[in-house]
Amino acid sequence: MAVDLLLGLQWGDEGKGKIVDVLTKNYDIIARFQGGPNAGHTLEFDGHKHVLHTIPSGIFHEGTINLVGNGVVIDPVIFKRELDNLAKFNLDLKKSLLISRKAHLILPTHRLLDAASEASKGKAKIGSTLKGIGPTYMDKTGRNGMRVGDLEMDNWQEKYRALADKHEAMIDFYNVDVQYDLADLEAEFFKAVEVLKSLTFIDSEEYLHQAQKDGKTILAEGAQGSLLDIDFGTYPFVTSSNTTAAGACTGLGIAPGKIKEVFGIFKAYTTRVGSGPFPTELFDEDGETMGRVGNEFGATTGRPRRCGWLDLVALRYAVQVNGVTQLIMMKGDVLSGFDTLKVCTAYNYKGETIHHFPYNIEAENVTPVYTEMKGWQADLTKMTEASQMPQALNDYIDFLEKELEVPIKIVSVGPDRKQTIHRG
Numbered sequence: 001m002a003v004d005l006l007l008g009l010q011w012g013d014e015g016k017g018k019i020v021d022v023l024t025k026n027y028d029i030i031a032r033f034q035g036g037p038n039a040g041h042t043l044e045f046d047g048h049k050h051v052l053h054t055i056p057s058g059i060f061h062e063g064t065i066n067l068v069g070n071g072v073v074i075d076p077v078i079f080k081r082e083l084d085n086l087a088k089f090n091l092d093l094k095k096s097l098l099i100s101r102k103a104h105l106i107l108p109t110h111r112l113l114d115a116a117s118e119a120s121k122g123k124a125k126i127g128s129t130l131k132g133i134g135p136t137y138m139d140k141t142g143r144n145g146m147r148v149g150d151l152e153m154d155n156w157q158e159k160y161r162a163l164a165d166k167h168e169a170m171i172d173f174y175n176v177d178v179q180y181d182l183a184d185l186e187a188e189f190f191k192a193v194e195v196l197k198s199l200t201f202i203d204s205e206e207y208l209h210q211a212q213k214d215g216k217t218i219l220a221e222g223a224q225g226s227l228l229d230i231d232f233g234t235y236p237f238v239t240s241s242n243t244t245a246a247g248a249c250t251g252l253g254i255a256p257g258k259i260k261e262v263f264g265i266f267k268a269y270t271t272r273v274g275s276g277p278f279p280t281e282l283f284d285e286d287g288e289t290m291g292r293v294g295n296e297f298g299a300t301t302g303r304p305r306r307c308g309w310l311d312l313v314a315l316r317y318a319v320q321v322n323g324v325t326q327l328i329m330m331k332g333d334v335l336s337g338f339d340t341l342k343v344c345t346a347y348n349y350k351g352e353t354i355h356h357f358p359y360n361i362e363a364e365n366v367t368p369v370y371t372e373m374k375g376w377q378a379d380l381t382k383m384t385e386a387s388q389m390p391q392a393l394n395d396y397i398d399f400l401e402k403e404l405e406v407p408i409k410i411v412s413v414g415p416d417r418k419q420t421i422h423r424g
Helices: 016-026 076-089 108-124 133-141 148-152 156-174 182-196 204-213 245-252 285-293 312-322 391-404
Strands: 003-008 029-032 041-045 048-052 065-068 097-100 200-202 218-221 259-267 270-272 306-308 326-330 340-349 352-354 366-374 408-412 420-422
Touching: 003 016, 003 245, 016 041, 016 218, 016 259, 016 326, 016 408, 016 420, 029 204, 065 204, 076 182, 097 204, 108 133, 108 156, 108 182, 148 156, 148 182, 148 200, 156 182, 200 204, 204 218, 204 245, 218 245, 245 259, 259 312, 285 306, 312 340, 312 391, 326 391, 340 391, 366 391, 391 408
Parallel strands: 003 218, 003 259, 029 065, 029 218, 065 097, 097 200, 259 326, 326 408
Antiparallel strands: 041 048, 270 306, 340 352, 340 366, 408 420
16 A cells, blocks of 8 residues: 655645644554654644644544654653643544654753754854754764663663763853753653653554555655755755655655655745745735734744745745645635735846756845736635635636646645635
8 A cells, every 4th residue: 555745845834734634534544754843733623723743643533543753753741741732632542642663752951952052053043943853863863862662671761861961061062051950851851751651662664564565544744844854955944854755765664666645735925934045035014914814923933934925946846856746735815815926936046047946045146036926805714615716816826736737636725624625
């Protein structure tokens, strides 16, 4: 049985959590393949808003297995908070939530290292969420990390102590003022670890292999966005994992030939959180309107998101790198009310017009080339059928499909799972 992927095509915050929730009814297993609690997947239904950070977005569907894959990094403290928030729903998490033994653990000192590293950069900081993600992946690639499976070993606390001591020496090296009480942080951590140990740990690559043999349907859920990929994103203003389709193979142990559909999610405009280049960023009333109407604040950090027109150069690049087969456009409703819409179709790069995504997209090298289109005034939020959509929106979608050469199958017109229009 093939595996489908769902991932973001911009700088994250595209609305992946909502769409996983919408699609979950079609799958037996939802498997998260990379990232950590720097992700914030927001779901809304039945008048309630839920923000998940590590737990896959299919958790509210009875009968669905939710798997945290080996490519994910887990903070037991944040994980425990997520579990506490789910307690009122009486979910059988021992059965419906599985964790890979090969997933790495975020220690309290990883978070402290993150803060010390970011503070040492001064104005050159990259906009880290300070969740300890980068230092944890550094330990992973440095072959120093602690994994979930270590918690089943008798000597796991000794391994923890050795790594935490090493981290404290590294924090001193940065020579910045980071105030902390490690004893308090560790007390909270060890309590959370005991809760984590009450869940089901598995050899996830074997589990998924057997699930495919048994004909189970699997959706791999990505976090962050393609332009934050450690290899293909706007380095160094990126996350520490492979957020692209390739990350699903290494983050779950799935062979490339087993991947079928690749769902790529993008906003009808563009946003970015934190530092880094952003060619179509707006500093005018249009950008302010997008942020206000779209409620553009980070689900994890609460930071306001930078807003701008849709960048088709970047989006085309993400479609290529991921092999996207179906597109899903989010927040079409936010663009209602604009008389004129702009879409970046090319870059002026050092005096030359280019249509590909170059090595450097800093403002001194890149100026966006725009195509203007007619906007629409209609309120989309109550629409449920494609036939109800205004002509100007259909023209916008047709233009994007022609440019990207991939069909847009779903248009989201609001945060609730019901505010989702399926096309063709």
